Amino acid sequence: MFGKPTSEVRDRSESYISSTLKITGTIYCNGILRIDGTLEGNVEGEGHLIVGRTAHIKGDIRMKSVTNLGTIEGNLFCTDVIELLEGSKLLGDVNLETSRFRIEENVTFSGRSKTNLKTLAKQQ
Template sequence: MFSKSNKIKTSSETSREQNRISAGTVITGDIIAKGGFRVEGTIRGNVKTAGKVVISKGGLIDGTLTCQNADFEGKFNGKLTVLETLTLRSAALVEGEVTAGKLAVEPGATFNASCEMKNMVKTLNKDDQKQKERTA
């Protein structure tokens, strides 16, 4: 009765979808999405996505952003939570509060933010602890 084309998308398929905010576009308000974003325009508000957010040169997010990964070449001002890796290219300007799993900053990037690293503590199991004690 149902064809294969009516298949429901899984979360991994949906997160591959890309939303694009073109240059000259200004969005004011909250955005919740499953797919990633490429921001070439301006977003003023809160953005939450399970995907990756790319802010291109000329792009701006002013507000709160929560995402899986981020790659900034443009401007961000506000509260930023990146669950995995935040990459700042040489033209990036970030101001505000940042929480990230990993942070990569190219020379020339401006990073005027308080920063907290999360999820990077590795717990040692008993075998690792014994091995460490033997080598010490």
């Protein structure tokens, strides 16, 4: 707990939910939030969500960007980027305002991916 952080991503985290916590309800965050515990509810805000390897989220996520290393059961709504890193699971749909959707090898993704074409046309 007082040693070196385990990863660069955790270094930048402004808020942290540890693997020993289980939360029920909606979380609002406009900064960088890392979840390593269990959440039964939604995450909303304008920041970046990091879902750690031990995390399990059951609910929808509406954030600027999401990096997933754990398990998400719900839909993602993002305006910047979604990353599904090796070993992660996403059981739900992806709704993007940009075309920045990255999936690494050994990821479980069961759902649909939808990009807002009007937003993409404005970006080009």
